[in-house]
Amino acid sequence: MANRGNFSGRIGFILAAAGSAVGLGNIWRFPYLAGSNGGAIFLLVYLTCILLLCYPVMVGEIAIGRSANSDAYGSYNKLGGRKWGYLGLFGIMAGIFILSFYNVVAGWAFGYFLHISFGDLLNHQDFGGFFGDYVNDILDVSSVAGLANSNFIFSLVFMALTAIIVSQGIQKGIEAANKIMMPSLYLILIGIIIYSLTLPNAFSGVKFYLIPDFSELKIKTVVDGLKQAFFSLSLGMGALITYGSYLSKKENITSSALVISVADTSVAFFAGLMVFPLVHFLAFKLTIDPQQIGTSGPPLIFVVLPQIFSEMGLILGRIIGGSFFLLVCFAALTSTISLLEVPVAYLVDQKKMKRKNVVWLLALLIFICGLPSMVSQGMIPAFNKLTFYRGQDFLTFIADMSDICLTVGGCLMCIFISRQWGIANMDAELTHGNDGYMSSKTRSFLHITIQWVAPVLLGLLSILIIVEKFFGIDNLI
Numbered sequence: 001m002a003n004r005g006n007f008s009g010r011i012g013f014i015l016a017a018a019g020s021a022v023g024l025g026n027i028w029r030f031p032y033l034a035g036s037n038g039g040a041i042f043l044l045v046y047l048t049c050i051l052l053l054c055y056p057v058m059v060g061e062i063a064i065g066r067s068a069n070s071d072a073y074g075s076y077n078k079l080g081g082r083k084w085g086y087l088g089l090f091g092i093m094a095g096i097f098i099l100s101f102y103n104v105v106a107g108w109a110f111g112y113f114l115h116i117s118f119g120d121l122l123n124h125q126d127f128g129g130f131f132g133d134y135v136n137d138i139l140d141v142s143s144v145a146g147l148a149n150s151n152f153i154f155s156l157v158f159m160a161l162t163a164i165i166v167s168q169g170i171q172k173g174i175e176a177a178n179k180i181m182m183p184s185l186y187l188i189l190i191g192i193i194i195y196s197l198t199l200p201n202a203f204s205g206v207k208f209y210l211i212p213d214f215s216e217l218k219i220k221t222v223v224d225g226l227k228q229a230f231f232s233l234s235l236g237m238g239a240l241i242t243y244g245s246y247l248s249k250k251e252n253i254t255s256s257a258l259v260i261s262v263a264d265t266s267v268a269f270f271a272g273l274m275v276f277p278l279v280h281f282l283a284f285k286l287t288i289d290p291q292q293i294g295t296s297g298p299p300l301i302f303v304v305l306p307q308i309f310s311e312m313g314l315i316l317g318r319i320i321g322g323s324f325f326l327l328v329c330f331a332a333l334t335s336t337i338s339l340l341e342v343p344v345a346y347l348v349d350q351k352k353m354k355r356k357n358v359v360w361l362l363a364l365l366i367f368i369c370g371l372p373s374m375v376s377q378g379m380i381p382a383f384n385k386l387t388f389y390r391g392q393d394f395l396t397f398i399a400d401m402s403d404i405c406l407t408v409g410g411c412l413m414c415i416f417i418s419r420q421w422g423i424a425n426m427d428a429e430l431t432h433g434n435d436g437y438m439s440s441k442t443r444s445f446l447h448i449t450i451q452w453v454a455p456v457l458l459g460l461l462s463i464l465i466i467v468e469k470f471f472g473i474d475n476l477i
């Protein structure tokens, strides 16, 4: 096979895979899910899901990709025949859908970065109103803060940035970009946490976040924890099969997967540690109960946080707020490049197309697929309230459907390993770069989880997620 490109070594691979994992899911979705599911108890459920279900699936995916040395479709096809190739295609399609809406939200963050750092967004009085207008009228090129306010343009630029990086290939593009953005992301995150802990009332936020309330443990906590864990670790759709295919046989997969999981989980955890002190600081400033500050859904980072940054005064607000949205952009970009790489690898490997052409073609197509999500925030009423989906908007619909695809994809991957490829073949792959693997406890753990625990629980929870999405979980318990 022609040279497909490869990571330069362990660090490059780990940073890229952790970059894929760390994204909007960690910084935006994790804190509010934790907040609305009882704080620390959610963290506990989340960690259990990572250990029992996500870690084994991650090891499995990387092993499949490295063993077959091909894209998501090619890998399943090579190791399991044509029928299993469809599972790869299913993942590639899921990736395309995720990128289509993910890029819209990334565009919002990119616009906020510009508006806060260089515009006068922080002087606004009504942050909710600003956000509503911003996501509603995507073609508004009139300047709001000395800057065009078009989400259409911001998302287009974000997709172009993603395409520029992916078109440079594995080492010069994906690896190089992650080597810059990932360390910067950690530095900014730590900087903002330190600052936010010095604010008045910060520790009441920490307490809320870290002291578990067991009465909050419900089926919904488990369902939310699982779907969040899968999304956050980029599992179930072939991103790690694709990245794994660029990994050298010298590297140890089981330990790399551990580092990636820890890196991702720590960013999610730290994001909470950054957000809750800020929210409690705002409550203190406004002399209201923190519970009164709506921290769920998109408003958390696009409405509540800008209001907090504006309370810091213009200069400090610009610095802290601008850094925060730069952090969000870095996190999103390292994820969008992995999402784009999945279909790109498929067309390069299977259809022998040139990387550069494929990248730009797909980027444009996926951007167009994202338009219904973009106009679903008010601009076009038919997309704003889907009658077949409990009156929810299109962006929520497509995001929910991807959650389902990921857990179903993960479940089928476990079945693929145990019933088709064979757990012994996975073992053989995992011994490369890890001499002690055959006699290790990790091996027994992976055997039990991949053959029994993960497929059964993922199957059950996928059904629960489907029921929750279409009928509402409250009706269930």
Ligand code: PHE
Residues within 6 Å of the ligand: 020, 021, 022, 023, 024, 025, 026, 098, 231, 232, 233, 234, 235, 237, 239, 335, 336, 338, 339
């Ligand atoms: N893990 C990314 C996040 O947390 C999203 C993602 C999902 C990226 C699936 C790639 C594949 O934001």
